[in-house]
Amino acid sequence: xxxxxxxxxxxxxxxxxxxxxxxxxxxxxxxxxxxxxxxxxxxxxxxxxxxxxxxxxxxxxxxxxxxxxxxxxxxxxxxxxxxxxxxxxxxxxxxxxxxxxxxxxxxxxxxxxxxxxxxxxxxxxxxxxxxxxxxxxxxxxxxxxxxxxxxxxxxxxxxxxxxxxxxxxxxxxxxxxxxxxxxxxxxxxxxxxxxxxxxxxxxxxxxxxxxxxxxxxxxxxxxxxx
Amino acid sequence: xxxxxxxxxxxxxxxxxxxxxxxxxxxxxxxxxxxxxxxxxxxxxxxxxxxxxxxxxxxxxxxxxxxxxxxxxxxxxxxxxxx
Numbered sequence: 681x682x683x684x685x686x687x688x689x690x691x692x693x694x695x696x697x698x699x700x701x702x703x704x705x706x707x708x709x710x711x712x713x714x715x716x717x718x719x720x721x722x723x724x725x726x727x728x729x730x731x732x733x734x735x736x737x738x739x740x741x742x743x744x745x746x747x748x749x750x751x752x753x754x755x756x757x758x759x760x761x762x763x764x765x766x767x768x769x770x771x772x773x774x775x776x777x778x779x780x781x782x783x784x785x786x787x788x789x790x791x792x793x794x795x796x797x798x799x800x801x802x803x804x805x806x807x808x809x810x811x812x813x814x815x816x817x818x819x820x821x822x823x824x825x826x827x828x829x830x831x832x833x834x835x836x837x838x839x840x841x842x843x844x845x846x847x848x849x850x851x852x853x854x855x856x857x858x859x860x861x862x863x864x865x866x867x868x869x870x871x872x873x874x875x876x877x878x879x880x881x882x883x884x885x886x887x888x889x890x891x892x893x894x895x896x897x898x899x900x901x902x903x904x905x906x
Numbered sequence: 907x908x909x910x911x912x913x914x915x916x917x918x919x920x921x922x923x924x925x926x927x928x929x930x931x932x933x934x935x936x937x938x939x940x941x942x943x944x945x946x947x948x949x950x951x952x953x954x955x956x957x958x959x960x961x962x963x964x965x966x967x968x969x970x971x972x973x974x975x976x977x978x979x980x981x982x983x984x985x986x987x988x989x
Contacts, residue, residue, distance in 0.1 A: 739975055746972070775975060782978035784916075787923050829920055829978055855921065 683708045683903035685896075686723035688753075688769075690715040690744045694731035695766065695878060702878040703727070706896030708903075715747045724903045725762035725806070726753055728769025730822075730876055740783055740825040741771030750776060762806040762869045762899055767823055770862065770872030778870050779863055780838070781830030786823070787855025795887045796821035796875050797849040798861050802842050805868040806902050810894040816849060817891035821875040826854035828863075828874075838863055846873050908957040909986040910965055914974045915946035949973055950986075957985050 685708045687699045700710040711723050715733075720726065733744035744750060754776050757763045765773040773779045786792060797818050800811040811817070830838070835858055838844050846862035854874070862873025877892025879885070886892075916922050922944045929943035949969075953961060965983055974981040 738973070742972070742975065774977070777977075780977070782975055784920070784978065785923065787921060789923050789927060827921075855923075 683724045683900055684711050684722065685709070685899065685903075686711045686713040686720055686726045688713045688715060688726065688728055688749055690731070690733035690747065692732040692735055693729050693768070695729040695876065696731075698876075699727045699729040699766070699878045702881045702892065702896050705881045706893060706900050708896065708900045713749055715744070715749050718748045718752045720749070720752055720756065725764070725899050726757075727878075728753075728763065728765040728772050729878070730767030730769060733768055733772065736768075736825070739771075739775065741768060741773075741775040744768075744772045745775040754778060757865075757870050760867065760869050762902070763871070764807050764895060764899070765870075765872035766876055766878060767826075767874055770874055771825060773870060773872040779865060779872050780834050781828055781863070783825050783874075784827045784829055785825050786827055786853070791822070791824045792826070792853050793820070793822040794853065795819070796851075796853060796861075798846045798875060799849050801844050801847055802864070804842065805845060805864045805871050805898075807871045807895045807898050808845060809902060810898040817894075818887050818889055819875045819877050819880040819892045820886055821853055823854070823874055826856065826874045828854075828856040828860045830857065835860075841866065845871055846875070907952045907954065908988070910951045910953055910957060910962070911984045911986055912949040912951065912965070912969045912973050912981055913946060913984070914949070914969070914979050914981045915944060917978060917980055920978055947973075 685703045689696045703710040771783045800815045845864045848859045864871045877895040880892035925944040969981045
């Protein structure tokens with residue numbers, strides 16, 4: 681039996697279909713989850729996809745964080761459920777305090793959409809085991825609120841514990857402190873990043889590369905071998 | 907009905923590019939002498955019933971958990987006097 685990986689749809693989510701497709705492309709069973717259901721349909725892992733949940737009103741991810749489905753996800757993530765937050769999903773994870781720091785508007789105040797070079801800084805998470813630390817990948821980046829901020833003390837702690845999972849290379853596209861593109865929690869099961877691996881899993885679309893597929897094959901291997 | 911105002915501002919150490927954009931536009935519009943601008947959010951809450959200590963405690967809790975993200979923002983709660 682393969683692993684079941686859930687993808688949550690909030691009102692305003694845009695990338696749930698691509699995320700479901702990426703899960704299927706990696707060989708896992710995609711399961712749609714709905715924001716108003718507390719039930720996670722016995723999935724083995726969850727992807728919070730990109731978009732503008734609840735219109736990003738108040739703050740990006742702030743209202744989604746209090747949805748019924750998030751109540752269950754927050755509880756289970758603390759108990760070890762693997763969760764990947766992409767873009768708006770990353771914003772939801774910081775609002776839920778499953779990941780430290782916060783997300784603010786890009787420092788240049790423009791929406792950005794580009795192919796972004798990243799360095800995968802750690803293979804020690806549930807979602808990055810198929811990469812090697814230091815590996816450079818190209819995946820799409822598209823957001824308005826992508827500027828990662830945290831107190832100096834928190835940034836130092838993240839660096840010291842090897843929890844900066846992804847860093848922007850060549851260009852810092854949004855003013856994120858220390859070029860941080862994504863982070864992980866201490867246990868390595870909760871990972872968030874702004875760029876979109878789910879848009880780079882097939883050569884025909886996205887960047888023309890499949891650099892994002894490793895996120896989904898990483899989690900699949902971990903779950904199947906567990 | 908009593909009104910309670912919650913003001914939310916980015917923490918002072920966090921860059922506010924929107925405020926900077928406003929500040930930079932001012933001289934062009936003929937408004938001189940403004941050294942810095944920071945932009946925030948204002949929430950006006952119309953409260954049912956008396957604004958007593960218990961009601962204010964609930965509003966503080968609301969501001970802390972929802973209206974502001976205290977990782978990146980500070981907030982103040984003020985009771986507005988009826989006119």
